[in-house]
Amino acid sequence: MTSTLIRGRLLSFTRAPHAIDDSAAYSYESDGALLIGDGVIKASGPYGVVKAAAPDGVTEIDHRPHLITPGFIDTHLHFPQMQVMASYAANLLEWLNTYTFPEECRFVETAHAERIAIHFFDEMIRHGTTTATAYCSVHKASADAFFAESLKRDMRMIAGKVMMDRNAPQGLLDTPQMSYDETRAVIADWHGKGRNHVAITPRFAITSTPEQMEVAKSLAGEFPDLHIQTHLSENRDEITFTCELYPEAKDYTDVYARYGLLGPKSLFGHCIHLSDREADAMSESGSVAVFCPTSNLFLGSGLFPLRALTRRQRPVRVSVASDIGGGTSYSMLKTLDEAYKILQLQGERLNPFDSFYMMTRGNAEALSLVDRIGTLEPGTDADLTVLNMAATPAMALRAEVVNSLADELFLLQTMGDDRAIVETYVAGKPVKSSLDAN
Ligand code: GUN
Numbered sequence: 056m057t058s059t060l061i062r063g064r065l066l067s068f069t070r071a072p073h074a075i076d077d078s079a080a081y082s083y084e085s086d087g088a089l090l091i092g093d094g095v096i097k098a099s100g101p102y103g104v105v106k107a108a109a110p111d112g113v114t115e116i117d118h119r120p121h122l123i124t125p126g127f128i129d130t131h132l133h134f135p136q137m138q139v140m141a142s143y144a145a146n147l148l149e150w151l152n153t154y155t156f157p158e159e160c161r162f163v164e165t166a167h168a169e170r171i172a173i174h175f176f177d178e179m180i181r182h183g184t185t186t187a188t189a190y191c192s193v194h195k196a197s198a199d200a201f202f203a204e205s206l207k208r209d210m211r212m213i214a215g216k217v218m219m220d221r222n223a224p225q226g227l228l229d230t231p232q233m234s235y236d237e238t239r240a241v242i243a244d245w246h247g248k249g250r251n252h253v254a255i256t257p258r259f260a261i262t263s264t265p266e267q268m269e270v271a272k273s274l275a276g277e278f279p280d281l282h283i284q285t286h287l288s289e290n291r292d293e294i295t296f297t298c299e300l301y302p303e304a305k306d307y308t309d310v311y312a313r314y315g316l317l318g319p320k321s322l323f324g325h326c327i328h329l330s331d332r333e334a335d336a337m338s339e340s341g342s343v344a345v346f347c348p349t350s351n352l353f354l355g356s357g358l359f360p361l362r363a364l365t366r367r368q369r370p371v372r373v374s375v376a377s378d379i380g381g382g383t384s385y386s387m388l389k390t391l392d393e394a395y396k397i398l399q400l401q402g403e404r405l406n407p408f409d410s411f412y413m414m415t416r417g418n419a420e421a422l423s424l425v426d427r428i429g430t431l432e433p434g435t436d437a438d439l440t441v442l443n444m445a446a447t448p449a450m451a452l453r454a455e456v457v458n459s460l461a462d463e464l465f466l467l468q469t470m471g472d473d474r475a476i477v478e479t480y481v482a483g484k485p486v487k488s489s490l491d492a493n
């Protein structure tokens with residue numbers, strides 16, 4: 056086994072921080088090291104201690120003075136929407152119909168899907184994101200392209216072939232039977248291959264008939280360990296249309312509940328306009344509400360009530376995500392910067408420790424994957440992000456007067472983007488620098 060010793064300042068969370076001064080929520084090593092072997096973290100701690108226990112002649116990589124965190128995790132995005140980002144539309148439904156659906160039709164072509172997959176993984180690495188939960192298109196070829204590229208790069212990724220059989224162009228529709236057969240085929244071909252996870256992915260209630268929702272229910276019953284992802288309560292017109300399509304349901308959340316789709320492995324994108332009853336149903340089932348700040352602002356969908364959901368008597372689990380291509384940045388730093396502003400507009404705060412917790416351990420917990428990713432704990436995957444708070448001239452100037460870890464994190468979140476990512480490690484290998492070298 057070849058080992059590597061990675062030296063730098065280390066930050067890893069043990070739980071959610073309750074306040075900006077809640078230093079018991081994280082461990083911080085001002086001169087730390089990680090011993091990496093076989094793609095996992097073997098040891099983590101002060102440099103002197105980890106070095107003393109490392110094999111003789113271990114390769115050392117010195118990232119001082121930079122900060123090493125667990126690789127960032129993005130819990131909701133659309134891989135076929137890289138060329139949809141920055142499309143000018145008034146609202147969600149116009150944006151879907153005018154730009155997004157036509158673009159996704161192109162993923163019937165294997166060559167196109169394979170080309171975009173390469174760009175997708177390059178962007179993830181450039182931005183320090185080592186795990187993402189992705190929607191592919193309706194075409195199995197898009198999922199094949201996604202997972203093949205993920206396997207090649209040995210990344211821990213969650214993704215699904217989208218199920219949709221109505222209210223979209225013909226080139227983007229499957230049928231209930233096709234969606235069953237192809238989802239099963241994607242599971243057989245890719246789930247557990249390398250670090251790939253397959254998610255059951257009905258796009259949203261508007262684009263699935265009740266017959267297809269029955270299929271999603273069957274798949275969820277047959278594969279109870281799989282993640283389920285869909286969209287919920289993003290936009291007022293979307294909610295009205297959904298309730299018209301499913302008049303027997305109490306509300307939008309109840310549509311998914313009726314088909315057995317709520318649960319601890321279920322990720323619901325957006326959840327901006329939930330009623331109290333719906334939030335209770337989310338809470339009781341352990342479902343996750345996915346906060347997509349840049350997308351919610353860009354599409355004018357609304358202000359995600361983060362604190363109202365997490366601080367209620369029956370709290371709702373939450374995660375955070377870019378929602379590319381409704382979202383406007385691949386960067387989780389920029390995503391949390393916009394999250395901060397959304398909370399400001401609601402008279403709430405999002406402290407920088409909370410932000411960094413959310414994009415690492417918090418998102419790992421939301422995905423039920425904290426035993427593998429999201430921390431610097433020995434035994435977990437060596438997926439890491441190395442950050443430079445002085446990455447640009449403007450950041451360097453601001454960094455001159457930074458005098459605490461909180462200040463540094465807030466500077467990174469507020470002014471940082473891919474330029475602040477010095478290196479990204481995937482399963483112990485430095486991959487951003489090799490991208491830039493090509
Ligand atoms: N609802 C259904 N599909 C989508 C999508 O692709 N993006 C967003 N933001 N919302 C959706």
Ligand code: ZN
Binds near residue numbers: 378
């Ligand atoms: Zn989405």
